[in-house]
Amino acid sequence: MHSPRETIPPRSTAAVLELLPPFPIVLVTTRTNVITIGQIEYFTFSPLRIGIAVAHSRHTYSLLKAEREFVVNVATAELLPAVRTCGSVSGRDCDKFDAAGLTREPSTVVSAVSVGECGAHIECIVKKEIAFEERTWFVGEVVAARMVPGHRGSDALLCGRNHYVLPGGIVGSR
Numbered sequence: 453m454h455s456p457r458e459t460i461p462p463r464s465t466a467a468v469l470e471l472l473p474p475f476p477i478v479l480v481t482t483r484t485n486v487i488t489i490g491q492i493e494y495f496t497f498s499p500l501r502i503g504i505a506v507a508h509s510r511h512t513y514s515l516l517k518a519e520r521e522f523v524v525n526v527a528t529a530e531l532l533p534a535v536r537t538c539g540s541v542s543g544r545d546c547d548k549f550d551a552a553g554l555t556r557e558p559s560t561v562v563s564a565v566s567v568g569e570c571g572a573h574i575e576c577i578v579k580k581e582i583a584f585e586e587r588t589w590f591v592g593e594v595v596a597a598r599m600v601p602g603h604r605g606s607d608a609l610l611c612g613r614n615h616y617v618l619p620g621g622i623v624g625s626r
């Protein structure tokens with residue numbers, strides 16, 4: 453016997469979005485800019501390719517179209533103020549590294565810079581663009597990855613509907 457279910461109207465976007473757990477939130481860099489991105493997915497595993505969805509209105513969209521390289525910088529809880537700044541201010545209007553107190557560091561393979569304060573960096577070269585309505589998914593092949601010694605994915609910041617959270621504990625092996 454199943455327990456009763458509560459019906460959620462399918463157009464109640466906020467309520468439906470509560471049904472899945474919080475998702476990773478990262479700082480994506482190009483050569484000169486940094487943006488907060490929540491829409492990030494592993495697209496393929498062999499080779500490893502990561503997709504990020506960028507709205508056409510973002511400064512980052514024009515930069516990615518021209519540069520075709522990006523770095524996924526994994527943010528930890530200490531970087532929450534920077535995540536907020538990079539997710540609300542446009543690089544068209546200011547230098548977001550200065551505004552958010554972040555340090556540019558050279559990456560190893562791509563010309564996009566890395567964020568020195570982040571726990572890990574995944575360098576990607578764009579292999580495919582998938583436009584969908586007002587956003588484009590830029591799918592990048594992973595060409596290099598680095599991390600601060602001891603960094604774990606469980607240190608990485610997640611984003612819920614109304615809160616930023618950290619991953620919980622392990623509940624079983626896979």
Ligand SMILES: Cc1cc2nc3c(=O)[nH]c(=O)nc-3n(C[C@H](O)[C@H](O)[C@H](O)COP(=O)(O)O)c2cc1C
Nearest residue numbers: 488489490491506507510511512539540541542543
């Ligand atoms: C938590 C959070 C997640 C976001 N995720 C995305 C995203 O996945 N794609 C996107 O285009 N914008 C996203 N944004 C909005 C951009 O970060 C924001 O518009 C930014 O100021 C654009 O910067 P730019 O104009 O320098 O590229 C997000 C913002 C926040 C706060």
